[in-house]
Amino acid sequence: MTENIAITWRRIPERYRLAGSQCTSCKTKFFPPRKLCPDCRRKGKIESCGFSGKGKIYSFSEVHSAPAGLELEIPYVLAIVQLEEGPKLTAQVADCHGCDVQVGAPVEAVFRKIRSDDPEGLLHYGYKFRLVK
C-alpha cells in the first residue's frame, strides 16, 4: 500500500500541524480543510486556520487485526476525536496498548511516524492523539 507521493506531499500541512480552514462569514472551522463552506457557499470566504490540538474522544475501537504495515502495533486504539474547535477526525491513540480509553476523555495531538512504505520507501508522519491525564 504505497500512497501517491503527490498526495502525501499535498497533505503534509494538515497531517503535520493540523492545518485546516475556516469560513469567514459563519466562522465554522473545517478539518480536513475545505475550499467552500457548505452553508454559506459563495457568500462565505475561506481562509486557512490552525487548531490547538486539544479535543476529546468521541468514539473509539480497539484494533486487533491491523492493515499491512501496522502489524507490530496491535492491539492499538483507533478513535474519532472531536477537536475543541468543532471538527471530528479519525486518528490512532498514541502510547496506548491496552490502556483505558473512555468516550469523552481529553486528548492532545502529537506528531508521530504513521507508517513506512517499505524498508527503502518513504516514511509517513502525521497526527495521533495522546490521552491527557
Place this chain on the structure above:
Amino acid sequence: MNSTGIVGFGAYVPPYRIKTEEIARVWGEEPQRIVKGLGVQEKSVPGLDEDAASLAVEAARNALSVARLDGSRVQAVYVGSESHPYAVKPTATMVAEAIGATPEVMAADLEFACKAGTAGLQIGMGLVASNMAEYVLAIGSDTSQGRPGDALEYTAAAGAAAFLVGRQKEQIVAKLEQTCSFTTDTPDFWRRQHAEFPSHGGRFTGEPAYFRHVMGATQALFEKTGMKASDFDYFVFHQPNGKFPLEAAKKMEIDVEKVKPGLLTPIIGNTYSAASPLGLCAVLDIAKPGQNICLTSFGSGAGSDAFWLQTTDLLPKARVRATHNLAWYVGRKQYLDYAMYAKYRRKLKSL
C-alpha cells in the same frame, strides 16, 4: 559578540523504560555490578511510532510554548542527531513544516555524534548575534541503538531537547554569555554507512576521548571568560553514563552537587545528542534568576562545546508555559521486558 540568549526551551522523553537489571538478566551479567558500574538504573525506549524527527517536533513545540512564539517566526531550524530517520532527506524540513516555519526558513541537519545538538546552539548564537536571524531553533534528538549484548545497550536511550535562540531582552530566559569548543580527530566511536550498530574503542572512550575534550572545553571557557568553577551554580556535562560527569567534576575540583541536578542518565539513559541539552532543561526548570550555568557537551570523533549561560528574571514565569516539562516526561513511564524491548527497537532481524 552581540548578546543572545535562550528565549524558549523544551524537552521530550518517550514513555517506555527498560531496567538495567532486565538487560543484564538476558546477557547473564550480574545486574548490580552493571548498575553500579554504569550508574544507570533504567533507560528510555522510544515507541514503534517514534524516531528522532517525532521526538524533535514535540521538544520544539514545548520550546515555542515557553517562548510564546508562533512557529512562523522561526527563521532557522537545525536538528542534530546520530539517528536521523533517513540517510538522505533532512529531519529539519519535517520539524520546520510541523511547527509551521516553512517556507522562508534556513534548515539543515547536523551530525557530530552526541554533540550535534550543541553545535546547532552555537550556529544559532552566530546567526542571531550577526542579525542574520531573529529566532533560531536548535535541537538535539536521538533514538540511539546499541548492539545487543554490547555495553552500550545498557545506556543507549532516546530523547530530545530544543532551544530557541533570540536577542530580545524582554524574552531572554537565559543569556548565552560565551561559548568555545575543543575538537580533535579521535577515533573513539563510529558507525559506518549501512551499519546498524555503532562500534567503539572500549576503554579508549574514557580518558583520551570524553575526559580530554570535556575538560579541555570547560577549561578553555574558564580562560576565555575569566570565570572560575566556584562562580558557577550548575554544571551540565555530557553524560554517556551516570559516572563520567561526576568524575570529570572531581578532576576539575568542581562540587559534584552542582552537577547532580543536570544528571539524568541514571534514570533515562544516554540520550546522545539530547543528553547534555536535556540536562540543561532540567537545570532551567529549577534555577533561580541570576544563576550561572556551565554546559559542556561531548561528541565522539571527538569534540566538546562549552557554554556559559546566566538565567534572567523571566525564567520562572516562562518555564511554566511548557505544555509538558521534562519532569512530566521523566515521571510518566511504562516498563518493558527485554522481549518487548527487542520488538520496539526492531532488534530481531525478521522485523
